[in-house]
Amino acid sequence: MISDWNDAYANGAYIQGAEQFPEQWIQQAAQFREGLIAANRARLDLGYGASERERFDLFMPEGPAIGLAVFVHGGYWRMFDKSSWSHLARGAVERGYAVLIPSYTLCPQATIAEITGQIARAISQAAGMVSGPIHLSGHSAGGHLVSRMACALSPLGQGAASRLGHVLSISGLHDLRPLLKTDLNRELRLDWATATAESAALQAPRSGTRLTAWVGGDERPEFIRQSELIANIWTGCAVDTSLVVEAGRHHFDVIDGLADANSAMVDHWLSQ
Template sequence: MDLDDAYANAAHIPGAEAFPLRWAAEAETFRQRLGVTGRARLGLMYGHATRQAFDLFLPDLTPRGLLIFVHGGYWRRFDRSDWSHFATGALARGWAVAMPSYDLCPRVRISAITRQIAQAVTVAANEVPGPIRLAGHSAGGHLVARMIAPDMLTPEVAERIEHVMPISPLADLRPLIKTQMNDDLRLDKDEALAESPALQQRLPVPVTVWVGADERPVFLDQAMLLAKAWRCGHIIDDGKHHFDVIDGLLDPESAMMRRLLTL
């Protein structure tokens, strides 16, 4: 198997180049709209580096809880500002939404990004009381899955987590060692093992692994591997590929949002 091609999503999605541009434009419009009403708190720092910050979006009334969404991009691309509008569905259901950025490879290693997201979850949890739900896409799916390792979060924060949804996650990082992207990731065998959720124990938190039916076979395999290892929910979303599988976050009545926030 050509692993570089197997993990190449954009090359197999028609019009893939338009998605990031559209996401960024829609996210900017969303932030401006919520900023006018005072419901966008932007650039809240959880660490000392520029990218160690999150945006917090608030519903009209007192939040029912906090959803934290972590973006993907193979730990090498994107920023929280590209995804803001994906808070729409949760806000309509009365939930606050935090979206963190994090330092990217090759500046840091994946294990460092995992620790950054743990810090982001901790700081965001201090901003909004009540239950916490985690969702992440692709590399972000890996990162939210890592949050429920037994030693990742403090007991005070971990006990507030009600549901985790890794969307099209990377659950076993060992194959990535043999890809060209590892020039940036710098994964070795030990880090790949330690950072693979499917190979780790987890806290007894409800988990739903969500993946698009039209995704690359390796992503279907990665999702199945995590669901089997953790004996958790596993949803294969008909007609969705790697880039539009997250569209359910936009609609408060979508199957994805109902599952994420009511399970």
């Protein structure tokens, strides 16, 4: 039985050198962006809404894009923006996809439901710029957001939704009700009704969904349980669902595979 829910959802305290990761991400992202800017293959700070943070970056492959791949960042809906994650587009870009990485308004300035709507608008706008299938990925809170796009009751427009391919939720949060017991909720402002409504594991999946819940084997038990949960429930809803527990990976390095076109993660995600 869990007695300390703050600890159950704490990641950094259990990762050696955790404080070094944000700066590494920023440096790797900037280096990748600079390369694509020089090649005229980066479209930066495109607006998809009225608020300051409703902006996305779109990274293009060398030739015509065969589809749209999306990465939605995490940070408990409270931290980061698109600029820390550009390098995670590398794998899909090198496989011939255009890659969308959006920012979104953070809690408490926005509710999680409002953020869900923003991500749907960003995907829909980018879908109008790139033809072909749309594959979604997201990490932690971003894993929640892309899973919500695959729910039957999703704000994603029918045009983009009809093109959804593989949804890859990496260390995603799929049942938000436990967060009511954490200090995070001071900023998330969830109650039982909103936590339930925004939990993908408690929603009916969209017909035809293909979802993989991918999680590190060295993550906190709650993140493993959350991934197991949606894989279990959505399998019971007759969805093409799989669970991957990647050995030796923790919450901060489990995303590294997205930056490698030859990784098992990218190969699995972009497979038809």
